[in-house]
Every structure is written in C-alpha cells, then in structure tokens.
Amino acid sequence: MNLTIDHILAGISAGGQYALIAIGYTMVYGILRLINFAHGDVFMASGLIIVYLTTAMPLQYAIPVVVIATVLLGFLIERAAYKPLRQAPRMSVMISAIGVSYLIQNLALYITGGLPQTYPSIPWVSDSVEIFGAITKRVTVITPILTLILVVLLVVLIRYTKIGMAMRAVSKDFETSQLMGIKINKVISTTFIIGSFLACIGSLLYFTSYQSVTPTSGAMPGLKAFVAAVFGGIGSIPGAVVGAFVIGICENIIKSSTDFSIFSDAFTFALLIIVLCVKPTGLFGEKTTDKV
Amino acid sequence: MKKIVALVLAALMLTVMFAGCGDNTNTDDTNTDEKVITIGIYEPASGSNGAGGKQETLGIKYAHSVCPTVEIGGETYTVKLEAADNQSSNDKAPTAAAELISKGAKVVLGSYGSGVSIAASDTFKNAGVPVIGVTCTNPQVTEGNDHYFRICFLDPFQGTVLANYAYELGYRTAYTLAENGNDYDEGLAYYFTQAFTALGGTVENANFPENTSDFNSYITNAETAGADVIFAPTSINYAQLIVEQAAAKGADIALMASDTWDSNQVLAAAAGKDIDIQVTTFYQEGGNAEFDEGFKAWLNSDAQNITDNGGNDMIAAVSAMGYDAYFVALEAIKAAGSTDSAAIMEAIWDVNYTGVTGPITFEGDVNGDAVRTTAYIKKANTETVAWDFVKEQGVN
Structure with a gap:
C-alpha cells in the first residue's frame, strides 16, 4: 500500500464520472422499471460524435452540438425501441435495450473501423495543475464539483417543478398517474433527455481524462455506474451518487497496492453480489412492500 | 421443455460442425479456368490490436499489388488474398481461422498479437495449413509446432535487448505494466524482468485488467516505487492512454x-508533450528507400489506406514485416512447386529470402523461427512527431 493523494484524487474524479452515468440508469429505472443497457453506449457514442465533429468545426461549437446530438440520440432510442413496447412485459423492453446496446456498439465499430479514436483535448480543462503536491489534469478537480452542482440542480428540478412532480408521481404508480392526466410519454421522454444530457457531460469529463474512444469504451464505465446505482439503491438519485463515489474511491485505493491492483474490477462486482445478497434495496433504496 | 432446448442446441452444434466439414472438402481451385492460389490474412481489424493489425495487412496488400502472381511448376497462378478478422480476441480466433480455411487458404499470414496466434494454432494444425507469423513474438506461438512459422524476433530476445538497453542508459529500477491474461504483454514483462534483475536492477511488476482506461494509479505507484523507467509492452490502445x-x-x-508501440498513433498521443519514449522494433523507416517510396505512393493512392494506416503515410515496422511475410510465402510456394498446403509447409523450412527488414532464414531444427539477431531502437521525437533512430541492438 502506497496510498497517496494522487490515488484519492483519481478516485474522486472517477466517482464523479460514474455518478453522472449512474443517474441515467437510476432515473430510468425509477420511472420505467427498466435497466437501460444502452446507456453506457450512449455515453460512448457521445464521445465518438465529438471526435468527428471537431474535424468539421471548432471545439466551442462542437460541445453544444454534441450535447444536442446525444440528447437527441437518447430521445430517439426511447421512441424507437422502448415506446412501442410500453404494454409488453418488462423483459421484452430489457431485451430490446440489450439489442440497442449491441446495435450502437457495432455501428461504432463499423464507422471507426475498429481503430481507437483520439479524443480532442479541451483547452484549460485538460491542462495540468498541481493540487496538494500531486500533478493532475484540471478536469480531475472539475469533475466532482460539476457533478455535485448538476445533482443539486436535478434534485431541485424533481422536488420543486411541475415536471419533477409528474416524474415522482409516475415512479410511484404508473397507471394511476396516467388516470390523473399526466402525459406519461412526455415524462418518460424528459427522463431520457436528462439521462442522456448527464451521460454527455460525463463523457466530456471522462474522455478528457482518458483520451481514447473505442466502440467498447462505454461498456466498463457503464457497468460500473450500474453497480453504483444498485449499490446506492436503484431508483434513488442521491444513492447513485454516493454509490458512484464509493466505488470510484475504493477502486483507486485498491489500485494503490501493486499486489492487489489486478482485483480492482473484481472488487466492484463482488460488491454488487454482496449488496444484492445482504441488502437488495441498496443504501437508499425504497422498501418494497408486498401488496395483497 | 428443458429436454427440447437441450436437443435443439445439440442439433445446432452438430449442424455447425458438419457445415465446417462440408466447406473444407468443397474448396478446390483446380476446376476453374484461371489458376488461383489463395493466401489467407489472419489479422485483427478491430479490438485492442485493430490498429496494428490493419497496418500489417496494408503491408501484405501492398506486396500483393507489387507481385500479384506466382510461378508454380511453370504455370502462372494468380494470388488471391482472403482476410478474416480475429478481433484481437482469443475467443474469436479459432472461428476466424476456420473461416480462412473454409475460404481455401493454402498458406496463412499472421497474426499481429501473440495471443490470437496461439489460440488459433490448433485450428490451422488440424487443417494442415501452414501459417507464417508476421509479428507475433511470444515463443509459444511456434513452440512444438511444425506448421507455425514466424519471420520476426522472439520475446526472450526482445525483452533482453530492452533490459540491456535500459541498464545501459543508467536505469536501475524498473516498473513493468502488462495487461492481465495477455500472452504478449506478460511474456515480455517476464523476459524483461529476468534480464534486468540478472544485470543487477530491481523490477516491480504490475498487471492491469482488460479495458482499463485509468492508469493514473499505476503511474503513481511507479513513482512511489522510485522507478526510473516504466516498461509497458501493451497494445496501442493502452499505449495512447499511458503516454497521455x-x-x-x-x-x-x-x-x-x-514493437507494438512503434505506431504513429502512439506518436500522435505524445506530440508536443514532455515525455521520453523508446521502443524496439523490426524496421526503421529509411532502411530500404525503394520500399519506402513505393509503399508511400501506394498508401496515398487510396484514402481508405490512409485511414487504415492511422491518418498519415508514416511507415510502420509491421507493414514492412507484412510485406516480407508475403514474399516469404511466395518463395515457399515457388519452392514447393505445388498449391498443396503440405508441400508448402515443407518448403518454408528452406526459404532463404532477403527482405526489406533483413535476411530471413529459418532455424530449421525444432521450431520454425526466423534467425534474427538485431532489433532497432527508436525514440519518439515529440516536436517533429516522428521516430528518431537510436541504434541497432543485439544481445551481446
């Protein structure tokens, strides 16, 4: 164990990135009871889009365009692959999600030709700075701060706005809220739009730290964010954020030991199994009450 | 219900097996008017080694464009290239190999990456098809095989060269970084460690899991271990991230x-940064002016070639190796005087060919390894974004 400030910083930064993806999982689950497997791939697609955009336009235009494109992608996936299955059993939607995930990955493989794409460096954000004697990119510091700001905004949106109230209602009871005049499709679309927006910001931060995009780069962060969402209690936004930071930091602490660094991924998934066995609802999960 | 599922699965597997057999026996070139011999390209076009595999394939394709025919027993045969993508994955490797065999490949070239070569070795062996490894440097590729050859140097040699060179530069503590479960990475890290500790240096070994993109902690660990040098024989994907x-x-x-790091993609990642990168490789641009010129002209003739080469016309050592491998195969076919795989396999042992990367002869006792005694050492120039040639190094 040679734990240094570098490991903690890297862990907090990784946690922030996982948190932004995890929110997308947890919100969709809260409302649709669907695990959106394509979410990690939307994250990757967002990275690829900006790689191709920067060849055509300067970065300051590319960033807003990529945000819009990613949001649109998330919206279209919901409309094309999940909405037609609204009345179908939940399993069918889940299988559809897996299908979308493979579709995006293979599309990316086709477009990139399997070559890793170098992510553009964003000036200022990717400069190196010194924090507590450790040299790292500025993005490492920005990530957790930006994540917390976005999460606070999101919580405010859900607590105090009309659409937020509608979202809470839908997540409580799908059918009744429909009867009460809530436009269910609008609420679900909004959920996907918010989720994709956060995934896009997450992708900007993640790929600025690790500047290489491959068709499978969404898989691992996506999976870990999913574990974070389950750990925090799937459906709960603060839970997902706490879970993500716990996983990010623990992982990097494990990596600080040369003998155990190889188990850093195994730890994440062992944690998933333990949580599911011991406390299936996670840290902040809602209690399931069996109705008779 | 379970029984039915099991039966269906079993039936499917059987069908697949028979389908494979059928394809094998049906391919025969002799019944067509034009005389054709098929050479298989067994390279990754995707996955973590996709970039390198594509550059190697470019070399083979260029060689084919230079010499698309071969004389066999006084008749001119057209050489047909068939490629299969092994996706840099050991699981997919046997399928890709079977695909080449079913397409009628008489001799196969590849692969970039030792793991996939080892994984597919038995498939080729059972089909009796000889394979000429281009840049798979792990000893296990050819060990105990008489169907797998290779034209490059081996990892015990490469690892030792690097260890000697690192020691020469005054480095005394090294940190090795290898992908877990990757035969190529772990093999090289092992041989480097052996040689470096024998010289009196200390080495700390670390492995990282597949798909890692966060190397910050590993670099910090290397720093705290007091390492002078990080030895990272990884694939290009990871190389970009580590450099960055x-x-x-x-x-x-x-x-x-x-040799994997000898790529313009690694240079692109290092461009303009304050970092010291040195690699060993098979070929130095400028080693054969005629080849360099012809290859660049050919690359620039098609936009797709440039894309496959990583966006510019810099010559990768693996392309030169691919070029030589193709001609070694042609030499063997000529010497065999037949399109029969078994005859070609016999003939490869005696090939003596001088390629752009130097003379190629095979050891000819147990394993089909080429005799290679020098490696080129290059250093990344982060200002001109090019590789500077440092020296040729052997194992003394």
Whole structure:
C-alpha cells in the first residue's frame, strides 16, 4: 500500500464520472422499471460524435452540438425501441435495450473501423495543475464539483417543478398517474433527455481524462455506474451518487497496492453480489412492500 | 421443455460442425479456368490490436499489388488474398481461422498479437495449413509446432535487448505494466524482468485488467516505487492512454516499450508533450528507400489506406514485416512447386529470402523461427512527431 493523494484524487474524479452515468440508469429505472443497457453506449457514442465533429468545426461549437446530438440520440432510442413496447412485459423492453446496446456498439465499430479514436483535448480543462503536491489534469478537480452542482440542480428540478412532480408521481404508480392526466410519454421522454444530457457531460469529463474512444469504451464505465446505482439503491438519485463515489474511491485505493491492483474490477462486482445478497434495496433504496 | 432446448442446441452444434466439414472438402481451385492460389490474412481489424493489425495487412496488400502472381511448376497462378478478422480476441480466433480455411487458404499470414496466434494454432494444425507469423513474438506461438512459422524476433530476445538497453542508459529500477491474461504483454514483462534483475536492477511488476482506461494509479505507484523507467509492452490502445496520462501527471519517468508501440498513433498521443519514449522494433523507416517510396505512393493512392494506416503515410515496422511475410510465402510456394498446403509447409523450412527488414532464414531444427539477431531502437521525437533512430541492438 502506497496510498497517496494522487490515488484519492483519481478516485474522486472517477466517482464523479460514474455518478453522472449512474443517474441515467437510476432515473430510468425509477420511472420505467427498466435497466437501460444502452446507456453506457450512449455515453460512448457521445464521445465518438465529438471526435468527428471537431474535424468539421471548432471545439466551442462542437460541445453544444454534441450535447444536442446525444440528447437527441437518447430521445430517439426511447421512441424507437422502448415506446412501442410500453404494454409488453418488462423483459421484452430489457431485451430490446440489450439489442440497442449491441446495435450502437457495432455501428461504432463499423464507422471507426475498429481503430481507437483520439479524443480532442479541451483547452484549460485538460491542462495540468498541481493540487496538494500531486500533478493532475484540471478536469480531475472539475469533475466532482460539476457533478455535485448538476445533482443539486436535478434534485431541485424533481422536488420543486411541475415536471419533477409528474416524474415522482409516475415512479410511484404508473397507471394511476396516467388516470390523473399526466402525459406519461412526455415524462418518460424528459427522463431520457436528462439521462442522456448527464451521460454527455460525463463523457466530456471522462474522455478528457482518458483520451481514447473505442466502440467498447462505454461498456466498463457503464457497468460500473450500474453497480453504483444498485449499490446506492436503484431508483434513488442521491444513492447513485454516493454509490458512484464509493466505488470510484475504493477502486483507486485498491489500485494503490501493486499486489492487489489486478482485483480492482473484481472488487466492484463482488460488491454488487454482496449488496444484492445482504441488502437488495441498496443504501437508499425504497422498501418494497408486498401488496395483497 | 428443458429436454427440447437441450436437443435443439445439440442439433445446432452438430449442424455447425458438419457445415465446417462440408466447406473444407468443397474448396478446390483446380476446376476453374484461371489458376488461383489463395493466401489467407489472419489479422485483427478491430479490438485492442485493430490498429496494428490493419497496418500489417496494408503491408501484405501492398506486396500483393507489387507481385500479384506466382510461378508454380511453370504455370502462372494468380494470388488471391482472403482476410478474416480475429478481433484481437482469443475467443474469436479459432472461428476466424476456420473461416480462412473454409475460404481455401493454402498458406496463412499472421497474426499481429501473440495471443490470437496461439489460440488459433490448433485450428490451422488440424487443417494442415501452414501459417507464417508476421509479428507475433511470444515463443509459444511456434513452440512444438511444425506448421507455425514466424519471420520476426522472439520475446526472450526482445525483452533482453530492452533490459540491456535500459541498464545501459543508467536505469536501475524498473516498473513493468502488462495487461492481465495477455500472452504478449506478460511474456515480455517476464523476459524483461529476468534480464534486468540478472544485470543487477530491481523490477516491480504490475498487471492491469482488460479495458482499463485509468492508469493514473499505476503511474503513481511507479513513482512511489522510485522507478526510473516504466516498461509497458501493451497494445496501442493502452499505449495512447499511458503516454497521455504520464505526460499530464508530469511524471519524471521514461517510458520503454516493445514493437507494438512503434505506431504513429502512439506518436500522435505524445506530440508536443514532455515525455521520453523508446521502443524496439523490426524496421526503421529509411532502411530500404525503394520500399519506402513505393509503399508511400501506394498508401496515398487510396484514402481508405490512409485511414487504415492511422491518418498519415508514416511507415510502420509491421507493414514492412507484412510485406516480407508475403514474399516469404511466395518463395515457399515457388519452392514447393505445388498449391498443396503440405508441400508448402515443407518448403518454408528452406526459404532463404532477403527482405526489406533483413535476411530471413529459418532455424530449421525444432521450431520454425526466423534467425534474427538485431532489433532497432527508436525514440519518439515529440516536436517533429516522428521516430528518431537510436541504434541497432543485439544481445551481446
């Protein structure tokens, strides 16, 4: 164990990135009871889009365009692959999600030709700075701060706005809220739009730290964010954020030991199994009450 | 219900097996008017080694464009190239190999990456098809095989060369970084460690899991271990990330790596950064002016070639190796005087060919390895974004 400030910083930064993806999982689950497997791939697609955009336009235009494109992608996936299955059993939607995930990955493989794409460096954000004697990119510091700001905004949106109230209602009871005049499709679309927006910001931060995009780069962060969402209690936004930071930091602490660094991924998934066995609802999960 | 599922699965597997057999026996070139011999390209076009595999394939294709026919027993045969993508994955490797066999490949070239070569070795062996490894440097590829050959140097040699060179530069503590479960990475890290500790240096070994993109912690660990050099014989995907992150941290550690890092993609990642990267490789641009000129002209003739080569017309050593491998195969076919795989396999042992990467002869006792005694050492020039030639190094 040679734990240094570098490991903690890297862990907090990784946690922030996982948190932004995890929110997308947890919100969709809260409302649709669907695990959106394509979410990690939307994250990757967002990275690829900006790689191709920067060849055509300067970065300051590319960033807003990529945000819009990613949001649109998330919206279209919901409309094309999940909405037609609204009345179908939940399993069918889940299988559809897996299908979308493979579709995006293979599309990316086709477009990139399997070559890793170098992510553009964003000036200022990717400069190196010194924090507590450790040299790292500025993005490492920005990530957790930006994540917390976005999460606070999101919580405010859900607590105090009309659409937020509608979202809470839908997540409580799908059918009744429909009867009460809530436009269910609008609420679900909004959920996907918010989720994709956060995934896009997450992708900007993640790929600025690790500047290489491959068709499978969404898989691992996506999976870990999913574990974070389950750990925090799937459906709960603060839970997902706490879970993500716990996983990010623990992982990097494990990596600080040369003998155990190889188990850093195994730890994440062992944690998933333990949580599911011991406390299936996670840290902040809602209690399931069996109705008779 | 379970029984039915099991039966259906079993039936499917049987069908697949028979389908494979059928394809094998049906391919025969002799019944067509034009005389054709098929050479298989067994290379990754995707996955972590996709970039390198594509550059190697480019070399083979260029060689084919230079010499698309071969004389067999006084008749001119047209050479047909068939490629299969092994996706840099050991699981997919046997399928890709079977695909080449079913397409009628008489001799196969490849692969970039030792793991996939080892994984597919038995498939080729059972079909009796000889394979000429281009840049798979792990000893296990050819060990105990008489169907797998290779034209490059081996990892015990490469690892030792790098260890000697690192020691020569005054490095005494090294940190090795290898992908877990990757035969190529772990093999090289092992041989490097052996040689470096024998010289009196100390080495700390680390492995990272597949799909890792965060190397910050590993670089920090290397720093705290007091390492002078990080030896990272990884694939290009990881190389880009390691270079990037080491530079961003301002780590005062040199990077050393093996032939995989000899790529314009690694250079692109290092461009304009304050970082010291040295690699061993098979060929130095400028080693054969005629080849360099012809290959660049050919690359520039098609936009797709440039894309496959990583966006510019810099010559990768693996392309030169691919070029030589194709001609070694042609020499063997000529010497065999037949399109029969078994005859070609016999003939490869005696091939004596001087390629752009130097003379190629096979050891000819147990394993089909080419005799190679020098490696080229290159250093990344981060200002001109090119590889500077340092020296040729052997194992003394």
